[in-house]
Amino acid sequence: MYKTRINRFSGIKTPADNVHIGEIAAVSPQKRQCEFGSYYPARTFVKPLPRQYATTEDVTEDYYDTEIRLKNKELYLEKYRDFLKQAKIVKDMLEVQEKIRNMEEEIESAKGKLRFIDDKVNFSTLDINIYREKPTVSGAS
Numbered sequence: 001m002y003k004t005r006i007n008r009f010s011g012i013k014t015p016a017d018n019v020h021i022g023e024i025a026a027v028s029p030q031k032r033q034c035e036f037g038s039y040y041p042a043r044t045f046v047k048p049l050p051r052q053y054a055t056t057e058d059v060t061e062d063y064y065d066t067e068i069r070l071k072n073k074e075l076y077l078e079k080y081r082d083f084l085k086q087a088k089i090v091k092d093m094l095e096v097q098e099k100i101r102n103m104e105e106e107i108e109s110a111k112g113k114l115r116f117i118d119d120k121v122n123f124s125t126l127d128i129n130i131y132r133e134k135p136t137v138s139g140a141s
Contacts, residue, residue, distance in 0.1 A: 024128040063117045070110040077103045 080103060084096045 027123050073107050
């Protein structure tokens with residue numbers, strides 16, 4: 001877990017004189033992210049925030065790839081439904097129905113992936129790690 005944090009923050013370690021208290025994950029609408037960033041640094045803290053990190057992820061290629069595959073699957077589904085209307089043998093009907101069922105599952109999966117990507121784009125996740133300084137022990141006289 002500590003190694004993961006180091007990797008996430010480009011190798012910057014938390015100073016040894018701090019104790020990790022906890023983590024908070026907050027999800028906010030994308031349009032309000034700037035409000036968060038400008039509001040909290042201006043607030044009065046006991047001590048100024050020593051580090052802030054921001055990362056982004058480009059999902060454009062994944063989104064368009066999934067969208068194109070979805071459109072193709074919907075076209076195939078229509079073709080399978082046409083085949084089902086033309087089928088005269090029960091065996092053929094059952095095979096086409098199975099293909100239709102599989103295609104419908106794939107379409108629902110692709111639609112779910114697009115909704116997930118939309119949520120990633122429309123909402124920002126803020127991971128906040130909270131630390132406090134270790135109390136200093138004064139030397140005994």
